[in-house]
Amino acid sequence: MTTAAIIVAAGRGTRAGGDLPKQWRMLAGRRVVDWTLDRFAIPQIGHIVLVLNPEDHDGWAEFSQRPLMLAQGGADRARSVRNGLAALDGLGITKVLIHDVARPCVSPDLIRAVLNALDTHPAAAPGLAVTDALWTGANNLVTGTRSRDGLYAAQTPQGFRYDAIRTAHAAHPGGAADDVEVARAAGLDIAIVPGEPDNLKITRPEDFARAERILRQDMDVRLGNGYDVHRFGPGDHVMLCGVRVPHERGLQGHSDADVGLHAVTDALYGALAEGDIGRHFPPSDPQWKGAASEIFLRHAVDLVRARGFTVSNIDCTLVCEYPKIDPHALAMQAEMARIMGLDPTRISVKATTSERLGFTGRGEGIAALATACLVRT
Structure with a gap:
């Protein structure tokens, strides 16, 4: 600028x-x-x-x-x-x-x-x-x-x-x-x-x-949390937090199945008491078939600003055994910062495993949890 x-x-x-x-x-x-x-x-x-x-x-x-x-x-x-x-x-x-x-x-x-x-x-x-x-x-x-x-x-x-x-x-x-x-x-x-x-x-x-x-x-501080899950299916990559990550399988979903961006988007909607992605982008609507999840996140951020708030910070955790997230975490942080118009220091992307327990431990899919903090401006 x-x-x-x-x-x-x-x-x-x-x-x-x-x-x-x-x-x-x-x-x-x-x-x-x-x-x-x-x-x-x-x-x-x-x-x-x-x-x-x-x-x-x-x-x-x-x-x-x-x-x-x-x-x-x-x-x-x-x-x-x-x-x-x-x-x-x-x-x-x-x-x-x-x-x-x-x-x-x-x-x-x-x-x-x-x-x-x-x-x-x-x-x-x-x-x-x-x-x-x-x-x-x-x-x-x-x-x-x-x-x-x-x-x-x-x-x-x-x-x-x-x-x-x-x-x-x-x-x-x-x-x-x-x-x-x-x-x-x-x-x-x-x-x-x-x-x-x-x-x-x-x-x-x-x-x-x-x-x-x-x-x-x-001070008017709002907190929201988001959770999302997608199963693995055919493919050669997964979209995670806006970044294309090579993998032997893809994630299945109505859109591009970016589980990280979905969780962050739901956290923003939650902080505003605006439901979830499904309320704003119904999966029954064919126009969102294969859509980039960046669209959903931008809509949530625009809604935050229209309501008179700014995003103070985002914390997103990806839960999976594979692919390994650490080599891509900084790129994910930078991409979400670009989409949201934030400084990268206000966005955290980290990963954990479930110690081979549950569906993520068995390698059946990826889960994501996110927390968003909004402050009225």
């Missing part, structure tokens, strides 16, 4: 208190950085750059093992953003979002709204219209008032056409409060997208409690 997100996580966050920078502190059972990264794990984002402080050695070691791009933080936020933009050079990026790691409650809807605004504007950013009365003050005394007309509280992610913000940052002397200031200095028009009250930036110690309340009330 040609859209990227830069998550700026190089600050020290001293005002938030604690012994750790705020991005590494726990929030509702997970670290702040984990919540924020997950918010951008949506199909519209093709690349994520995480900008880390050079001193965060554990973070560099951990995230270098993940499918993320890493960039080194600079002496200030502007330099950190420039390093993140530079990491995207040569990838054909057209749109880029720049987000503060300390805003873990941002919704995917707001992220998409900013991206959509970039279709018609060179830059866009979320803002909340100021509704409270504004005072000036000194020595704990009110010294005056200010009009709130036309005032907005700035939020992130702030979105830009990639080439435009790259040029703007290169020309800016530094010291900007945010990337909108950099863009305005370059003469870019910035569309205001309605912000969200819950998209708070964790700044003070008390912000952790508010962010935790928001995250916990928004």
